[in-house]
Amino acid sequence: MPLVSVAVPVPSLDLLTYRVPEGLEAPEVGARVLVPLGNRRVTGIVVDAKPPVPGPSDGGQVAIRDLLDILDPEPFLPQTVVGLARWVADYYACGPGDALGAAMPPFAWVESEWRARITAAGEARLAALGAGGRRTLRDSALGLLTGASWVPVRSVAYRLEHLDGSRRGRIVPARALVRALQEEGLVEIEDVLTGQADAFKTIRVAAVTAAGLELLEPTSRKDTVASVGPKQREALAVLAGVPEGLPLSALRERGLSTDVVQRLASRGLVSLRRDQVDRDPFEAATFLPENGSAGDPAARELTPEQTTALERLQCLLAGGSFATALLHGVTGSGKTELYLRLTAAVRAAGRSALILVPEIGLTPALAGVFRAAFGDHVAIQHSGLSDGERYDQWQRIRRGEVDVVVGTRSAVFAPLRSVGLIIVDEEHDGSYKQEDTPRYHGRDVAVMRGKREDALVVLGSATPSIESYQNATTGRYEMVTMTRRVLDRPLAHVTIVNMRDEFAERGPDVVLSQPLLEGIAARLSRKEQVLVLLNRRGYATAVFCRQCAATIDCPNCSVSLTVHSGPRDTRRARCHYCNYSTVVPKTCPQCAAPYLDQAGFGTERVEREILAAFPSARVERLDRDTIRRRGAAAALLSRFGRAEIDVLVGTQMIAKGHDFPRVTLVGVVSADVGLGLADFRAAERTFQLLTQVVGRAGRGEEPGEAIIQTLYPGHYSIRHARRQDYRAFFDEELIFRRAMQYPPFVALTSGIVRGRSLAAAMEDAETIVGGLRQAGGRAGFLVLGPAPAPFVKLRGEHRAQFFIKGVRRATMREAVRKALEVQPELRRRVAIDVDPMTVL
Numbered sequence: 001m002p003l004v005s006v007a008v009p010v011p012s013l014d015l016l017t018y019r020v021p022e023g024l025e026a027p028e029v030g031a032r033v034l035v036p037l038g039n040r041r042v043t044g045i046v047v048d049a050k051p052p053v054p055g056p057s058d059g060g061q062v063a064i065r066d067l068l069d070i071l072d073p074e075p076f077l078p079q080t081v082v083g084l085a086r087w088v089a090d091y092y093a094c095g096p097g098d099a100l101g102a103a104m105p106p107f108a109w110v111e112s113e114w115r116a117r118i119t120a121a122g123e124a125r126l127a128a129l130g131a132g133g134r135r136t137l138r139d140s141a142l143g144l145l146t147g148a149s150w151v152p153v154r155s156v157a158y159r160l161e162h163l164d165g166s167r168r169g170r171i172v173p174a175r176a177l178v179r180a181l182q183e184e185g186l187v188e189i190e191d192v193l194t195g196q197a198d199a200f201k202t203i204r205v206a207a208v209t210a211a212g213l214e215l216l217e218p219t220s221r222k223d224t225v226a227s228v229g230p231k232q233r234e235a236l237a238v239l240a241g242v243p244e245g246l247p248l249s250a251l252r253e254r255g256l257s258t259d260v261v262q263r264l265a266s267r268g269l270v271s272l273r274r275d276q277v278d279r280d281p282f283e284a285a286t287f288l289p290e291n292g293s294a295g296d297p298a299a300r301e302l303t304p305e306q307t308t309a310l311e312r313l314q315c316l317l318a319g320g321s322f323a324t325a326l327l328h329g330v331t332g333s334g335k336t337e338l339y340l341r342l343t344a345a346v347r348a349a350g351r352s353a354l355i356l357v358p359e360i361g362l363t364p365a366l367a368g369v370f371r372a373a374f375g376d377h378v379a380i381q382h383s384g385l386s387d388g389e390r391y392d393q394w395q396r397i398r399r400g401e402v403d404v405v406v407g408t409r410s411a412v413f414a415p416l417r418s419v420g421l422i423i424v425d426e427e428h429d430g431s432y433k434q435e436d437t438p439r440y441h442g443r444d445v446a447v448m449r450g451k452r453e454d455a456l457v458v459l460g461s462a463t464p465s466i467e468s469y470q471n472a473t474t475g476r477y478e479m480v481t482m483t484r485r486v487l488d489r490p491l492a493h494v495t496i497v498n499m500r501d502e503f504a505e506r507g508p509d510v511v512l513s514q515p516l517l518e519g520i521a522a523r524l525s526r527k528e529q530v531l532v533l534l535n536r537r538g539y540a541t542a543v544f545c546r547q548c549a550a551t552i553d554c555p556n557c558s559v560s561l562t563v564h565s566g567p568r569d570t571r572r573a574r575c576h577y578c579n580y581s582t583v584v585p586k587t588c589p590q591c592a593a594p595y596l597d598q599a600g601f602g603t604e605r606v607e608r609e610i611l612a613a614f615p616s617a618r619v620e621r622l623d624r625d626t627i628r629r630r631g632a633a634a635a636l637l638s639r640f641g642r643a644e645i646d647v648l649v650g651t652q653m654i655a656k657g658h659d660f661p662r663v664t665l666v667g668v669v670s671a672d673v674g675l676g677l678a679d680f681r682a683a684e685r686t687f688q689l690l691t692q693v694v695g696r697a698g699r700g701e702e703p704g705e706a707i708i709q710t711l712y713p714g715h716y717s718i719r720h721a722r723r724q725d726y727r728a729f730f731d732e733e734l735i736f737r738r739a740m741q742y743p744p745f746v747a748l749t750s751g752i753v754r755g756r757s758l759a760a761a762m763e764d765a766e767t768i769v770g771g772l773r774q775a776g777g778r779a780g781f782l783v784l785g786p787a788p789a790p791f792v793k794l795r796g797e798h799r800a801q802f803f804i805k806g807v808r809r810a811t812m813r814e815a816v817r818k819a820l821e822v823q824p825e826l827r828r829r830v831a832i833d834v835d836p837m838t839v840l
Helices: 079-091 096-103 120-129 137-143 153-161 174-183 210-216 222-226 230-240 248-253 258-266 304-318 335-348 360-377 387-398 409-413 442-453 466-473 499-506 514-525 603-613 632-641 682-694 716-723 726-740 758-779 809-822 824-829
Strands: 003-007 016-019 032-037 040-048 111-118 187-194 201-208 270-277 323-329 352-356 378-381 404-407 419-425 456-461 478-482 493-498 529-533 542-545 562-564 572-574 581-583 596-599 619-622 647-650 663-668 705-710 747-755 782-794 797-806 830-834
Touching: 003 032, 003 096, 016 032, 040 079, 040 096, 079 096, 079 409, 079 442, 079 809, 096 409, 111 120, 111 153, 111 174, 120 137, 137 153, 137 174, 153 174, 174 187, 201 230, 201 248, 201 258, 210 230, 230 258, 230 270, 248 258, 258 270, 304 323, 304 335, 304 456, 304 478, 323 335, 323 442, 323 466, 335 352, 335 360, 335 419, 335 456, 352 409, 352 442, 360 378, 360 404, 360 632, 378 387, 404 409, 409 442, 419 442, 442 456, 466 478, 466 726, 493 499, 493 514, 493 716, 499 705, 514 529, 514 603, 514 663, 514 705, 529 682, 542 562, 603 619, 603 647, 619 632, 663 682, 682 705, 682 716, 682 726, 705 716, 716 726, 747 758, 747 809, 747 824, 758 782, 758 797, 758 809, 758 824, 797 809, 809 824, 809 830, 824 830
Parallel strands: 323 456, 323 478, 352 404, 352 419, 378 404, 419 456, 493 705, 529 647, 529 663, 619 647, 663 705
Antiparallel strands: 003 016, 003 040, 032 040, 040 111, 111 187, 201 270, 542 596, 562 572, 572 581, 747 797, 747 830, 782 797
């Protein structure tokens, strides 16, 4: 019988081999199959239809189990996407199921779930225990199953782990407990499949039958006509005018209830069916740019620089083979227009285009531009959509109904056919890096997909990543540069405010400098708009005691709690990592002194300061706290684009990709907030953020200005951002990177080991590092650590960290893989991050 290799959605698990039962046709690569895994049934993806036969293990023959079912008669995932996911699994040192999971749409997994229900014997056992007395964990599990309904075993596990109100690291073997209860006859267990093979939305449609049309004829028998009520006759008349039928919802809007239609159906006068419909995310779009490109892109005139850049890129596109180009254009130079032209060209050649953006907040604007240009040939993919919308959009792409996809990093796995162009907008942005397994970088995976599909990959940015710019300067990427803005508009004039001078003159509590206040006042008087950036949310960054110097810290993470605004007596302190929160106390938890004070400030404080200085101004805030509701960010940006807001305060969300012609002033509060981080990319991120946000000013007819507040005006990232001189920053940053042996001169891999205590985490890390050092001595890479991680405790787990530096990534990955194979019990407590964007 034929064999297949299957990837299952279990972290770090390698490919599994299964036998295709007799009578079933072998599934193709990319098809979903239902397979046994331990005592569960799970969905897997076929990744190899002709795998080698496994050899003997532990002195005996390997037991190969049969597939249980084949869910797809044809590939669910294209083979190109399966191959790309396998590359991701290998490069980023994760399991193939982890990587393929990133490529799957919602509702795509089917798996088994244990459910338990108490028996009469179990009820009797509980009654005998009574209300008092000490109960064992098994008794507690039995107590959670009272009643006649089936209870998922995972729900039992969760409730047992939280019996005392907090988990505290306790893991309860609920399946073993429930199985033991079953053996005693106290509970019964059923194994059911959850999920579904597809999740299309359907609607009920009514259509008039021949009998219904006959009844409407004037020659119909009077007794038959009389037996039909007025509402039923009205429904027949409405449906007669629409032979293809109407949804029941449309009939209800006309006052014709579902009951009326069903009575007609029971008499054969109306037929009922279910039609599949696609959920359209564009129907709910609330932000399409007023000045967005629409219609035929070729009808708009290009600047000389745009023309030159487009010609170079079109030459690469016409070659029909893989190439990567870095489009380095200053803010406002018209990169989006080139994206549209290139997309039109690749579609004319019969191929498709994939456009990636770093954040959900940027997707509606860019998707709206492409939708205006290419109509319903455009699909969008990002996590801000509902699961149903994402599923339907994914299926439209898979069916080949669209040839342009706009989305965030996960869209790099979109099942597009014949990809000829991949655009990565704002390619420098750290949001392209996935923080959880699989820890892939969307930009780098896009380059690999382009290589595999012979596509042109365009990396666009005003502030390219150091790695991408280095690749361009060394000839690995094609360099395409645009140094001037559209219509030759000048770059914003930048003023640096030394906040040490402001503190000396106005006191240590100054938030907004005098120049920034004066600049805002001038813009408000001229009915212009202002953006104010502070890349830190909340009202205050810490609560401390003036008597004992203690701070109020998160009990689960090694960070101080951030105060969020509200009435003074009800302000809450919240952890931005685990979301723990508490009301800010009135006395110190350590010494009980009533001398608590707040230090630092975030966007909420800035918003309040601006409102206090300009009470009549329309001020709003855009950060993660204000956009929890779906569509809130797009709605807020839409209002700002319509000039319904005078001043918009926000975090880095407001710094990139937006085009607001009425913005003539950008203020940056605490520009150096990221420079104090113990991270080798701190200067690069600061320069990029400042340059990007400064570029939001002066994109209309009026010139722009930026005012940057900082304590370190002499730092090279701030000096070069003031002049918006990327090359000068790159040259100086490269000196630091070369001296410290950081990327792009070496490859870096980070490892985080989690444990219930720091000592346990360090001990496990030492075990792994010991094996790596032995391999590193032979392979020529360097192992640093282990040491306590900068955030030594996160979400209740202690963390130890180590790094690997070298020039051969494949050798480093293989060494990590072998070190973890020796300690398989550690694998789930170790997070390996290849090419990390941060070392915190």
